[in-house]
Structures are given as C-alpha cells and as structure tokens.
Amino acid sequence: MIIRIKNSFIDKLYKLQVFIHNTLIFSSKKLLFNKWIKNNKAKSIYLTQYASANRFVQLEAWEKEQKELVVTCYFVNKKDPQYGNILTKPNIDYIKPWYNSMINLNLSGIILHDGIDEDFIKLHETEKIKFRYFQYGNYSIFEERWFAYYFLMSNLNLKKVFFTDVNDVFITKDPFKTHSNNELLYVGRDQVNKTRHSNWLEIELNHFKIDANFKVPFYYKFQSVYNAGVVGGNVDITKALAAEIINLTLKTQTEKHKDMSLLNLSIGKRFPIRLNYSAIEKSTITNDNSEVPLNGNVYSGYPLNSLFKSFDYSSDATFIHK
16 A cells, blocks of 8 residues: 555656646757757867877868768777776777668768777778777776867868767768758667666766766656767767756766766756656666657668667667667
8 A cells, every 4th residue: 555655646747747747848958959050069178188198180171071981989098887898909890881881871970999900090090990999098988088089170171970889880871961961960779768767877877977066957758869889960969968968977976877967967958858758767768769769850660770789680770789
C-alpha cells in the first residue's frame, strides 16, 4: 500500500515537472535559442586551462578551402577512459570502416591525431582525407576532442560539419545531402531511452556534479539520451554546442570521463526540445522506428543513425554506429 502511494506521488510529480518544462522553460529556451547560437563562445582560457601546453590543431591550406568536413579522432598516446588502454601504435584496421566509407562516398575528412608516425600518415592520407596533429590538454580524450572541434570551427571556413567516432562508425551516404536543414542539430541517439534509465550515465554525472559543484536541472531526467559519437550539421549550431560543452568542462580540473553527461546537459539546457514521461515507458530503444527523430531543433535517431550497439550493417541509416 505504501509503495503504491509513493509510486502514485512520484508519477504525479514527474508529470507536473514535465508540464512545467514544456510550458515555461521550453518557451524561454525557444525565445533565446538564436541569440545563444550567435553569442555563445568558449571561455578565453579554453586553450590553456588544465593543459601542460597550449591546445592547438596543426592546420594547413587544404582544410581552409573546405566548406564541408567529416572529422574524427584517432588518439594513440592517451588512455581511453572507457577501456583503460593506450593504443600506442596505429592500425588501419581500427579505423577501416570509417576510412573506407569516406573513400567510397568521396567525402572530405580530417583525422585528428596525437602523434601518429609519418609513415602511417603517408601511406593512408588521400586527396580528401587528411591527418592533422592535435596538441591536447589533460582532460580525457572524450572531453579534449571538443576543444579540437571548437578550434577547427573557429579557424576554418566551414558551413557544415559532422564529428564522429572513428572505430565503430560506418557512413552509408553523404550526410550533407541527407541531413541538410540549417536549423537543426543532428546528434546520435543512444540505445538507453531516458537519462534516468542509465546507471553509468548517472555515475558519470555524479562525478561531474561533485567536481564542478554543479546543480543539475530537475527536467534532465526526462531527456532522451543523445550520443556524442555522431554530431553535427550547421556549423553555427554545432559550434555553439561545442562551446557549451567546453565551458562546462572548464568548471573541473580532473580527467574523469564526462562528455556524454555534458553533451546531454548542454542540449537540455539550450535547445528547445519537448520532454515526455510515462510510468510504463521502456528503458531502452529496441528498433530503428521506435520514435520520431525530430524534436524542436534536434534531430536524433533513425534515419540519422542506426540502432546503437546493434551492429546493424544492413540498416539504411546514414551513420551505422556500432
């Protein structure tokens, strides 16, 4: 009886919180959205804070002529916080699905790296795929990549861009043709349904809350879980998002992995998306067509990306992600 009363109270509270967000907070975010895109910048210390040497990407003339790029990272000298290993030596098989699909689609791309040997680069660099050195700082590779993304967008003349993971992403079609709405952020959809359904995301977020003395908005638990392995579209929108993530990162000085939490916090805070809640909603996404991909200015899920972690290479989604 007590459990039923408690569950009923929580159910009513959650529905009230979603209502408050979708009326008052949503309207405020929608009103401020374009101004945020125009004015949001990374703090001036983003190249120096928590770094042994100033962050930079070694740019050349080729990329300054590009208007569209697919960008990824291949770091071999810094620990992967998910698996606890350092790759140490480059292997083309590690990046082959991404690399081959880029060649097959004749897409222009950059592979950001942290010291891959010149022989490997000479062997695998093409007219349209370039390797560029990134001097990163002391955050984990997942946070540091956002610093590189922002640096690129700030110093190139891009109109559109997609940033992807490297070893578990395969591209089936030109994303700049299939996902071309300049009003939208295109971002991968995780297999976990809502943020409150993910234990590991909660652990990651709790670390960030402590490190940054950060208060999480009450509506965060109702958000869909977006995945940082595919993100992009219009450069202005993507750059504003990257700046938001960087500025949250700068609230800490630890190498604890937190970029999935920061991505989702940033989208929830700044993008006018509507939230929903049901006491019987599933905790995971089970098929490509389980939900409508468009929510306000955010486009996520199929047909942008295949069902995450399904390894479905038969999918006709633009990005096959794991």
